[in-house]
Amino acid sequence: MSKSLQAIRGMNDILPEQTPLWRYFEGTVARLLDNYGYRQIRMPIVEFTELFKRSIGEVTDIVEKEMYTFDDRNGDSLTLRPEGTAACVRAVLEHGITGGGQVQKLWYIGPMFRHERPQKGRYRQFHQIGLEVFNLDGPDIDAELIVMTWRLWGELGLRDAVKLELNSLGTSESRGRYREALVAFLSAHQDKLDEDSQRRLKTNPLRVLDTKNADTQAVLVDAPKMADYLDDESRAHFEGLKARLDAVGIPYVINPKLVRGLDYYSKTVFEWVTDKLGAQGTVCAGGRYDGLVEQMGGKPTPGVGFAMGIERLVLMLEALDKVPEELSRQVDVYLCAFGEAAELAALSLSERIRDQLPNLRLQINAGAGSFKSQFKKADKSGALYALILGDDELAQQVVGFKPLRGQGEQQSIAWDALAAHLATCVVQG
Structure with missing residues (x-):
């Protein structure tokens, strides 16, 4: 008897009983973004592999372990997109819509793909809503992104279930100085680091700060702090962001270990986290990437954005009983x-x-x-x-x-x- 056909592990069907909640969430976000003046862009699911190697970084876990990459019939190496920012930057460069300093406030929605161990709320095909803003370099636009998400949590009834964590990674120069100090410190304690952190020490040492290993976390208590290496420009930018969040009344905590998993971030990074979903606690994350457009062949162009995972937020709405009653009908x-x-x-x-x-x-x-x-x-x-x-x-x-x-x-x-x-x-x- 032939084997029964079924979905690939980590790639799930969204059944008719589930789609009303998805549509409610997606519609709520779309209306909010319309009200803030953001416009939708739609990018292909498949891109040239080189795009992600150049943007995300060849020594990141995503590029090294998680991407779905294949050669097409022309011999080109193609990849199912693992995230949206790189594809969006490619699109605005290709079509010239950020040239001459044009401000672009864009958003997108769709599936992303990463080959990692499936868990509840974390799948190999997952769905994101992302925002990208180009040609605005002040803390005011960083604050707007966070304020919008705060308003979204209010509309969905989730404010009490999420916490905002902030950090600044500084410019590439200040981050380079910090990297040197961190490597020196970690090298002196290398025998106490877990195996994964020892590997990252040689390839992407800032990611060691993001470790979940308890022994390595104990070592990091005495590690150098990024805040001590920030340049004046980055420090002023970060203070400006915090002042705006204080003015609106949005609570936050400074997390000096928050580095994000992608190489292109600079200055502001942030995450909205929850303790309602077990280990997979991040529901929305992003930050500033002022050097990415130039790194990908464009002119120097400031950028900032975020992405939120739809699966995780839908799970939160269900877990906290925040599903509108009319969706059952x-x-x-x-x-x-x-x-x-x-x-x-x-x-x-x-x-x-x-x-x-x-x-x-x-x-x-x-x-x-x-x-x-x-x-x-x-x-x-x-x-x-x-x-x-x-x-x-x-x-x-x-x-x-x-x-x-x-x-x-x-x-x-x-x-x-x-x-x-x-x-x-x-x-x-």
């Missing part, structure tokens, strides 16, 4: 029709109602069926009300109107009055 009204003449009239009537009430979720029965079977389907749909159209109703040009979820007797409503009655009842329901 896919249909407002279910129209039952009995007999061919009633079916024809029901089709015409339902389209007339949709013209008058375009936001009403109205489902018309398909597949005929007895009175009992149609009402069973109406109840299973989750509809608040059933409409009944048979020969008697057809002769009188009325419909039966029956509440399915509460008190109230069945009544007859004239066709011409039906839209107004539904508008009142569905809103009240």
